[in-house]
Amino acid sequence: MEGKANGPSENQAGRSVSGPTNPMVTPLLNDLYQFTMAYAYWKAGKHDERAVFDLYFRKNPFGGEYTIFAGLEECIRFIANFKLTEEEITFVRDSLPGSCEDGFFDYLRGINCSDVEVHAITEGSVVFPKVPLLRVEGPVAVVQLLETPFVNLINYASLVTTNAARHRFVAGKSKMLLEFGLRRAQGPDGGIGASKYCYIGGFDATSNVAAGKLFGIPLRGTHSHAFVSSFMSPDEIIEKSLKSSDGSHTSEDFVSLVQTWLSKIQWSKSLHGIFGETNQSELAAFISYALAFPNNFLALVDTYDVMRSGVPNFCAVALALNDLGYKAVGIRLDSGDLAYLSCEARKFFRTIEKEFGVPGFEKMSITASNDLNEETLDALNKQGHEVDAFGIGTYLVTCYAQAALGCVFKLVEINKQPRIKLSEDVSKVSIPCKKRSYRLYGKEGYPLVDIMTGENEPPPKVGERILCRHPFNESKRAYVVPQKVEELLKCYWPGSSDKRREDLPTLKDTRERCIKQLEQMRPDHMRRLNPTPYKVSVSAKLYDFIHFLWLNEAPVGELQ
Ligand SMILES: Nc1ncnc2c1ncn2[C@@H]1O[C@H](COP(=O)(O)OP(=O)(O)OP(=O)(O)O)[C@@H](O)[C@H]1O
Ligand SMILES: O=P(O)(O)OC[C@H]1O[C@H](OP(=O)(O)OP(=O)(O)O)[C@H](O)[C@@H]1O
Numbered sequence: 001m002e003g004k005a006n007g008p009s010e011n012q013a014g015r016s017v018s019g020p021t022n023p024m025v026t027p028l029l030n031d032l033y034q035f036t037m038a039y040a041y042w043k044a045g046k047h048d049e050r051a052v053f054d055l056y057f058r059k060n061p062f063g064g065e066y067t068i069f070a071g072l073e074e075c076i077r078f079i080a081n082f083k084l085t086e087e088e089i090t091f092v093r094d095s096l097p098g099s100c101e102d103g104f105f106d107y108l109r110g111i112n113c114s115d116v117e118v119h120a121i122t123e124g125s126v127v128f129p130k131v132p133l134l135r136v137e138g139p140v141a142v143v144q145l146l147e148t149p150f151v152n153l154i155n156y157a158s159l160v161t162t163n164a165a166r167h168r169f170v171a172g173k174s175k176m177l178l179e180f181g182l183r184r185a186q187g188p189d190g191g192i193g194a195s196k197y198c199y200i201g202g203f204d205a206t207s208n209v210a211a212g213k214l215f216g217i218p219l220r221g222t223h224s225h226a227f228v229s230s231f232m233s234p235d236e237i238i239e240k241s242l243k244s245s246d247g248s249h250t251s252e253d254f255v256s257l258v259q260t261w262l263s264k265i266q267w268s269k270s271l272h273g274i275f276g277e278t279n280q281s282e283l284a285a286f287i288s289y290a291l292a293f294p295n296n297f298l299a300l301v302d303t304y305d306v307m308r309s310g311v312p313n314f315c316a317v318a319l320a321l322n323d324l325g326y327k328a329v330g331i332r333l334d335s336g337d338l339a340y341l342s343c344e345a346r347k348f349f350r351t352i353e354k355e356f357g358v359p360g361f362e363k364m365s366i367t368a369s370n371d372l373n374e375e376t377l378d379a380l381n382k383q384g385h386e387v388d389a390f391g392i393g394t395y396l397v398t399c400y401a402q403a404a405l406g407c408v409f410k411l412v413e414i415n416k417q418p419r420i421k422l423s424e425d426v427s428k429v430s431i432p433c434k435k436r437s438y439r440l441y442g443k444e445g446y447p448l449v450d451i452m453t454g455e456n457e458p459p460p461k462v463g464e465r466i467l468c469r470h471p472f473n474e475s476k477r478a479y480v481v482p483q484k485v486e487e488l489l490k491c492y493w494p495g496s497s498d499k500r501r502e503d504l505p506t507l508k509d510t511r512e513r514c515i516k517q518l519e520q521m522r523p524d525h526m527r528r529l530n531p532t533p534y535k536v537s538v539s540a541k542l543y544d545f546i547h548f549l550w551l552n553e554a555p556v557g558e559l560q
């Protein structure tokens with residue numbers, strides 16, 4: 001899905017970087033004001049002034065105390081191929097007032113990101129408010145044009161990855177998590193993005209075929225109620241034969257084999273009386289699905305009645321498949337009390353295993369779906385359930401519990417002069433200066449605190465005590481003796497500098513990083529109810545400077 005205009009480009013290190021996954025990501029995927037400001041910078045002769053911007057968010061989403069950073073690769077793909085086409089320049093010209101001078105459009109024609117430096121936290125990392133996810137340095141007019149696309153590429157990516165990670169946290173490691181959201185996602189890009197980022201956040205697979213092709217994410221799926229109700233009765237099945245799994249023999253009438261098993265189940269000692277006649281439309285659908293996929297037979301059992309029809313029908317087909325050497329996969333429940341029904345279905349499978357001596361039948365996989373979210377997963381856990389896999393769509397991909405992460409892109413330095421953005425609301429005051437940030441680890445191996453310092457301050461050292469200060473609250477400070485120090489910002493786009501460019505990790509590596517980092521967090525930061533906030537701090541020197549600049553920039557009020 002790489003657009004022609006966005007084909008691979010050579011970067012400074014001579015390695016090519018493909019264009020953004022979504023060809024709609026172009027320099028025009030921007031707010032108009034970025035272009036009007038670019039013109040005004042240019043008109044003022046200021047466009048090449050070297051600026052440093054930080055991209056960060058102010059508050060963790062979903063009432064939690066952590067966020068997963070995602071979307072970096074798409075940002076790097078964007079800047080690696082950043083170039084306005086003639087057509088785009090014409091459109092910008094037509095969109096700006098006629099008084100704009102031609103020279104500006106010649107300037108636009110010449111710009112790219114070869115002089116922009118991007119330092120970023122590695123994608124898939126656990127991150128916290130106020131700590132820059134990206135530090136972007138370059139000519140102010142060019143970097144300004146990156147604001148909207150960067151924030152756009154990171155906001156939803158990080159939000160949905162965090163949402164996926166939270167679902168994984170509640171479901172537990174051992175459950176299979178399937179992303180089923182495409183039909184409910186906010187348009188095609190929302191759907192593709194959700195599949196990619198839910199995978200990073202710890203989902204195992206997606207139903208989205210395009211995402212499977214684009215990113216190599218494992219594909220999984222079952223079938224729908226329409227498939228079940230489209231059949232009328234087993235009489236309509238014409239091709240009834242099924243070869244055994246090892247090819248040694250053929251059942252000429254698989255339908256009869258299933259029907260024989262169904263009556264055996266019905267009249268068995270332990271199951272007699274649980275159900276009578278099962279639904280024949282459903283039975284026909286299951287048989288047809290098994291004939292089509294004898295090695296992957298999984299049945300949606302809630303179209304008519306889970307325990308009186310779906311489960312017995314499934315078992316009859318599974319036992320017939322077993323006669324031919326095939327192992328059925330399991331069932332999907334898509335309505336009703338998922339805790340209760342999963343336990344009842346498991347009991348049924350256990351009884352079949354015992355009664356008919358089919359080893360492993362009890363372990364048949366149970367998938368549950370239907371408006372699942374963190375809360376319903378938590379409720380199911382508390383009640384006790386027998387679900388092995390969860391298919392989750394709407395609440396996951398739309399990030400129903402919180403619509404946006406609220407990333408911002410703030411100027412922190414221009415021409416080596418630190419800049420600050422003040423606000424009545426302290427949480428909105430920006431942290432000035434071109435900075436470095438570090439994660440300090442404690443004795444038990446957990447991350448203790450993130451600390452930001454000025455660019456030229458000496459880095460924190462292992463075993464050396466350092467004062468970590470809350471950026472805005474004078475009384476909140478603590479000494480830390482780190483056992484490990486990790487510098488957070490790495491150079492992902494060196495611009496014209498001679499820094500080494502960090503390789504973009506594969507999707508699988510990013511997913512593994514995310515899972516590993518989450519496991520490393522102290523459990524009290526992770527719990528769902530009243531989690532402990534993770535500390536984000538600044539060095540003593542940066543603290544003093546922030547408050548010096550604050551006083552310098554804030555006008556003194558006059559009381560009348
Ligand atoms: N044991 C449970 N505890 C808590 N929530 C559950 C449990 N089982 C299912 N749910 C949730 O309860 C909701 C049930 O929704 P709803 O009443 O619309 O569906 P339904 O009646 O089961 O299905 P349908 O209307 O499609 O036949 C879903 O969000 C589902 O995830
Ligand atoms: O419930 P979600 O988390 O969004 O997961 C995806 C849903 O999509 C499918 O059915 P759909 O909702 O289209 O129809 P249904 O509700 O009538 O089964 C599937 O059966 C799930 O229920």
Ligand SMILES: O=C(O)c1cccnc1
Nearest residue numbers: 180207220221222223391
């Ligand atoms: O494969 C499935 O079962 C599926 C896929 C998308 C949405 N709901 C269910």
Ligand SMILES: [Mg+2]
Nearest residue numbers: 369370371394
């Ligand atoms: Mg539904």
